[in-house]
């Protein structure tokens with residue numbers, strides 16, 4: 127039994143520690159030592175005096191003069207200048223622009239995206255699959271996501287399109303992955319069978335346990351949805367030899383910010399992983415986080431991170447996606463110039479067949495990218511890739527966290543700006559320290575957990591023997 131709970135001790139991180147001082151390196155504290163994070167390479171070095179001199183040399187190296195005595199440079203350089211075009215290899219289909227819930231903050235405005243409730247026709251869905259297979263480079267995996275509104279309002283098209291896309295993949299010898307984001311309330315046994323047969327990733331939107339969920343995610347009638355979600359989770363979790371993952375996505379608002387209790391409650395419900403997503407922008411401004419909320423949110427998320435740490439050290443995975451994805455970004459450090467594939471390799475499709483930068487831009491002219499019938503408008507995509515590239519985000523140029531954050535979600539930045547940078551840097555700072563600690567305590571275990579195929583210990587003594595480079 128792991129001794130964890132909401133009242134556990136946790137590190138407190140101050141703004142003094144995380145504010146950007148130098149764009150090329152940043153000091154980070156793990157529990158046992160002070161480290162220097164080298165922005166150009168992603169390396170973490172012990173900050174002893176000798177190594178600090180080396181750090182400066184490495185920072186120079188990142189600017190083009192690579193010194194010869196570096197043991198390990200992790201980063202690979204990508205997209206140093208904005209690409210002109212990127213082929214689509216992932217689509218999310220808004221197959222039902224309608225919903226049975228009335229979530230108070232819904233970005234999709236109860237699924238309608240500000241228009242009239244609509245279902246995607248099977249013709250548009252199949253044309254989307256054809257477009258995806260035409261566009262995706264051979265050899266690259268293809269992903270097809272079903273979203274809404276509530277996608278299970280259009281069950282027939284969900285089932286037909288999955289079978290159609292899987293058959294296309296089989297005939298062309300290509301790999302395809304399916305996912306669905308659902309409120310779970312409409313799930314039936316035949317849907318579960320579909321998820322099982324096609325190895326879906328099923329993301330369930332749920333904002334807490336009992337009333338904590340119900341005050342944010344009621345039915346349109348006002349009745350709470352939690353008990354129904356719980357019943358349907360039973361259906362999902364009880365499948366023998368389950369071949370699909372069930373993830374929880376929690377939208378965090380000022381009304382459900384007690385994350386450790388929610389984290390433990392959702393683990394108890396059997397979710398394979400839990401993701402907390404802060405609410406930064408809703409169509410009406412309802413439930414948006416602001417000011418002090420972000421400081422409190424950071425402390426709450428760090429408490430969950432500490433639970434993850436205790437679990438890791440006891441060989442028990444407490445699957446917090448916020449930690450896992452950040453540790454992966456640190457471990458496989460790349461000089462990422464975009465926070466996600468939106469407007470590039472990933473796009474959203476509206477019920478009528480419009481192409482948009484991602485699922486959150488559906489029916490929004492700011493993210494319009496073309497149509498399924500005619501394909502991506504090259505001018506629109508070039509403009510997007512240029513405008514959204516990290517090198518064109520002036521606020522980020524001096525930020526030490528820029529290649530881990532990559533400028534933050536386009537939708538939130540376009541609609542609200544960057545009110546959460548201190549929170550983002552605080553979380554990245556914490557995760558860098560956590561990464562260093564876990565790498566010291568069990569490097570092979572951490573590499574295996576993060577999916578590093580080269581799961582062998584490469585911890586290396588530096589040439590002067592005074593420290594380590596991760």
Ligand code: SF4
Nearest residue numbers: 522525528531533547
């Ligand atoms: S958006 Fe991210 S990279 Fe840009 S300044 Fe804020 S924290 Fe730094």
Ligand code: SF4
Nearest residue numbers: 466468484535536537
């Ligand atoms: S723009 Fe934001 S919401 Fe859209 S895919 Fe990227 S991170 Fe997600």
